[in-house]
Amino acid sequence: xxxxxxxxxxxxxxxxxxxxxxxxxxxxxxxxxxxxxxxxxxxxxxxxxxxxxxxxxxxxxxxxxxxxxxxxxxxxxxxxxxxxxxxxxxxxxxxxxxxxxxxxxxxxxxxxxxxxxxxxxxxxxxxxxxxxxxxxxxxxxxxxxxxxxxxxxxxxxxxxxxxxxxxxxxxxxxxxxxxxxxxxxxxxxxxxxxxxxxxxxxxxxxxxxxxxxxxxxxxxxxxxxxxxxxxxxxxxxxxxxxxxxxxxxxxxxxxxxxxxxx
Amino acid sequence: xxxxxxxxxxxxxxxxxxxxxxxxxxxxxxxxxxxxxxxxxxxxxxxxxxxxxxxxxxxxxxxxxxxxxxxxxxxxxxxxxxxxxxxxxxxxxxxxxxxxxxxxxxxxxxxxxxxxxxxxxxxxxxxxxxxxxxxxxxxxxxxxxxxxxxxxxxxxxxxxxxxxxxxxxxxxxxxxxxxxxxxxxxxxxxxxxxxxxxxxxxxxxxxxxxxxxxxxxxxxxxxxxxxxxxxxxxxxxxxxxxxxxxxxxxxxxxxxxxxxxxxxxxxxxx
Numbered sequence: 001x002x003x004x005x006x007x008x009x010x011x012x013x014x015x016x017x018x019x020x021x022x023x024x025x026x027x028x029x030x031x032x033x034x035x036x037x038x039x040x041x042x043x044x045x046x047x048x049x050x051x052x053x054x055x056x057x058x059x060x061x062x063x064x065x066x067x068x069x070x071x072x073x074x075x076x077x078x079x080x081x082x083x084x085x086x087x088x089x090x091x092x093x094x095x096x097x098x099x100x101x102x103x104x105x106x107x108x109x110x111x112x113x114x115x116x117x118x119x120x121x122x123x124x125x126x127x128x129x130x131x132x133x134x135x136x137x138x139x140x141x142x143x144x145x146x147x148x149x150x151x152x153x154x155x156x157x158x159x160x161x162x163x164x165x166x167x168x169x170x171x172x173x174x175x176x177x178x179x180x181x182x183x184x185x186x187x188x189x190x191x192x193x194x195x196x197x198x199x200x201x202x203x204x205x206x207x208x209x210x211x212x213x214x215x216x217x218x219x220x221x222x223x224x225x226x227x228x229x230x231x232x233x234x235x236x237x238x239x240x241x242x243x244x245x246x247x248x249x250x251x252x253x254x255x256x257x258x259x260x261x262x
Numbered sequence: 263x264x265x266x267x268x269x270x271x272x273x274x275x276x277x278x279x280x281x282x283x284x285x286x287x288x289x290x291x292x293x294x295x296x297x298x299x300x301x302x303x304x305x306x307x308x309x310x311x312x313x314x315x316x317x318x319x320x321x322x323x324x325x326x327x328x329x330x331x332x333x334x335x336x337x338x339x340x341x342x343x344x345x346x347x348x349x350x351x352x353x354x355x356x357x358x359x360x361x362x363x364x365x366x367x368x369x370x371x372x373x374x375x376x377x378x379x380x381x382x383x384x385x386x387x388x389x390x391x392x393x394x395x396x397x398x399x400x401x402x403x404x405x406x407x408x409x410x411x412x413x414x415x416x417x418x419x420x421x422x423x424x425x426x427x428x429x430x431x432x433x434x435x436x437x438x439x440x441x442x443x444x445x446x447x448x449x450x451x452x453x454x455x456x457x458x459x460x461x462x463x464x465x466x467x468x469x470x471x472x473x474x475x476x477x478x479x480x481x482x483x484x485x486x487x488x489x490x491x492x493x494x495x496x497x498x499x500x501x502x503x504x505x506x507x508x509x510x511x512x513x514x515x516x517x518x519x520x521x522x523x524x525x526x527x528x529x530x531x532x
Contacts, residue, residue, distance in 0.1 A: 062429055080433040092430035095527035096448040106434040137527045155434060 006035035007191055013068025028054050030216040041192045043202035046212030052195045060086045060161045084159040085152035089167045093136045093147045100132040102147050106155030122150040142173040162194040178204050203242045211248050221248045313496035321496035337479035338469050345404025346465040353409045357416025382407040382468045400472030407468040408461035415457020419450035452528020459516040466509045481505050
């Protein structure tokens with residue numbers, strides 16, 4: 001797997017936004033370099049406001065880097081692509097459509113029988129069977145995120161860009177969603193790039209964690225999480241990896257440290 | 263501790279009947295009180311021109327017997343339907359376009375904001391000049407009165423839309439008309455319906471002024487005619503009561519649109 005062609009290749013990528021005063025710029029990303037291989041689950045962590053979401057939006061084609069070389073599947077990113085679906089923290093499920101209409105949203109060009117079968121399959125995979133005719137407002141936050149994941153999978157996205165998708169959920173729902181996401185990822189062989197500010201979440205999920213620095217952000221470290229799944233959150237390997245990332249970010253796991261919380 | 267009851271309490275009968283009381287009894291009670299106060303006030307003042315509620319009711323019956331009641335209501339509703347219907351057909355697409363295409367907004371918004379505050383009454387002479395004393399003149403006035411609120415609400419709905427819907431739609435490869443049809447329009451619809459509801463109220467409000475143009479039917483005409491031909495204030499007030507009552511029914515009808523599953527998400531949880 002190590003010698004496979006990278007699916008995503010980011011080289012010397014910079015991003016600046018215009019500042020409040022004219023002529024001023026806010027430098028968000030600085031000389032970003034990384035590769036992501038097909039089928040990998042990669043988490044990007046970093047302090048809040050560091051630009052990790054910005055990086056994901058560049059990969060997703062919603063933002064254009066100021067300078068750099070961003071290639072996905074060998075081609076420069078020129079815009080959003082149905083083969084690479086973004087899952088939003090604020091939930092992009094369409095509230096005027098039912099669960100099954102949402103999941104089938106990217107499939108309208110397909111024959112009805114094929115569409116129905118895929119919709120049913122992915123609704124079942126995310127555990128929402130029985131809620132096909134429900135509207136998003138009738139579902140909990142976790143269920144709405146499941147709909148969004150099912151919608152991306154049904155459309156045959158090869159890559160999922162997930163921007164703190166569980167950030168708005170309560171603790172127990174978040175744990176459950178992580179387990180289910182790993183199960184789905186293992187079944188579907190997708191490539192997942194998952195942005196989070198939660199280090200524990202990253203270590204529970206990822207094959208590899210990219211740690212970004214404070215703004216202007218660069219990739220400060222790459223931590224390989226070589227732990228068997230399902231992961232034991234009390235195992236020494238897990239705790240060791242977690243503490244390693246904490247210390248890279250200038251904190252220790254027991255609170256405090258050199259880094260400021262925000 | 264009190265005795266433990268294993269069946270959970272169900273919030274049923276008392277609450278539900280309470281809600282029913284609030285829904286029907288409160289408004290009806292208020293209206294009855296209002297009619298009572300009206301009657302007393304007229305008696306105390308000793309006015310022989312201003313009618314008591316019962317006289318107004320008799321006036322309405324008189325209109326019905328002459329066959330004018332239905333004729334006038336239909337005439338007014340006919341004008342409002344055409345003027346308001348035209349305003350929906352023009353205002354909704356125009357507002358969606360203005361909300362989405364920035365250059366269109368920049369070009370047209372100032373014109374709309376200049377035309378919007380001009381009262382439809384100010385347009386009466388112009389309407390007569392352009393359309394003469396025909397049904398087209400009041401229809402035009404009603405159109406003018408309702409097209410701006412509809413346009414502005416559709417425009418604001420698109421401009422204030424959560425960007426996550428647009429981004430999700432673009433991610434699935436939607437562009438152009440299908441983006442409009444499948445995402446922008448449904449996302450804007452709840453707010454458009456609110457605009458339509460407000461505009462229908464205004465359209466109905468303007469029908470009286472619009473029928474001041476010498477048409478010879480309609481509830482607005484009834485009011486002007488009853489005043490001019492013999493100071494029949496019972497019929498003047500009857501016209502007012504009818505306008506109010508029909509206005510209430512129209513609003514209740516439009517409100518039903520807000521109950522559809524496709525738009526219910528856009529309104530508060532209450």
